[in-house]
Amino acid sequence: MTAMAPLSTDMYLPSLPVMQADFGISASLVQMTLTMTMLGMALGQIFAGPVSDYYGRKKPLLVGMVAFTAATLGCVLAENIVAFLCFRFVMGFAGASGIVVSKAIARDVCEGPELTRFFAMLMMVNGLAPIIAPVIGGQILLFTTWRGVFVTLVAIGFVLLLATLVYKETLSPEKRLAGIRASFAKFPQLLKNRYFLGHCLLQCFAFGGFFAYISGSPFVFQNIFQVSPQAYSLIFGGIGVGLLVAGALPARLAGRVPEEKMLQTAMLISFFGSVLLFVGFWFEVGLAVILPILFFTITPLSVLGASSFSLALSRQGKNAGTASALLGFSSMILGGCMMPLVGIAGEHTAIPMCVMMIVGYGLGYLTYLLMVAPEHKQNC
DSSP states (O other): OTTHHHHHHHTTGGGHHHHHHHHTOOHHHHHHHHHHHHHHHHHHHHHHHHHHHHHOSHHHHHHHHHHHHHHHHHHHHOOSHHHHHHHHHHHHHHHHHHHHHHHHHHHHHOOTHHHHHHHHHHHHHHHHHHHHHHHHHHHHTTTSOHHHHHHHHHHHHHHHHHHHHHOOOOSOGGGSOSOHHHHHHHHHHHHTOHHHHHHHHHHHHHHHHHHHHHHHHHHIIIIISOOOHHHHHHHHHHHHHHHHHHHHHHHHHTTTSOHHHHHHHHHHHHHHHHHHHHHHHHTTOOHHHHHHHHHHHHTTHHHHHHHHHHHHHTTOSTTHHHHHHHHHHHHHHHHHHHHHHHTTTOTTOOHHHHHHHHHHHHHHHHHIIIIIHHHHHHHO
């Protein structure tokens, strides 16, 4: 369930240039298909989180998986870009239930270092999905069109629907919020908490930089470096291996290294990596130089995500679903808005992508220094 975002976006990344030609649209508009999904996921989490705190985890998951599968089928059948964009939004909105509820379930059953290990496992899944998804998508293009990728996503949605049917509820009735209004009323209360808001803003900026890479990388590699969709999928998957390996670090270090230190280190590595990436593209260095820089810029995201989610949710009990929704919304909303801007200068330059990555990671680290780190110093 937690892999809904990478499954929904990464599997069809190799298809973006093909879809651009098929629909006869600009690079910026085809990147809007990613934006609509991310906006749907961001808004869907705001809705699914409070609902899961009131109704329990299973019912929202079940409804979400049914709608996700149906909307994905709509993407397969879409004949124009407008219809496709609408189905992508619904697909993201429905799939958000899996993303937010999976994290709330983690908070239902774990706490402390164990919760950090659980989130690390979820981030490892988020690392595994980008390895598998684009490779599958690239291979599908050898035999069929981009629509075949969405047929595969329909099948995945059906499998997740079956998994939801056998899932056992983890939020007992006595632990649920008393009313649905009370669930939504928790949003302003949570945002008044400076520490929690700091994590929301940190993730908003950091993941904004990450999604700039997501939307820009197909055109960077296929148009600038002239690699095939299959080669691009392997490159993207290789970076996914880095995310997977990095995702194991918080689990191994939990209880020994403070989570805030892991978070700070991950932010710094990504920021300086994005600066080096900009320099590399500015001076038009080769693929052999760009790939290692990109690898070490992107892979700390697993550590960043696991430690920030764990720190933010560790202080939430009954509000876990609502808090998870706000964090999930924050991690996607800016990225969704920035995706079309990556292609604003055309599909043959990487400079806008690099600038957005620098700004995103830089503002994320500044937020950490101003809103997250001070509280940990006080506790010391």
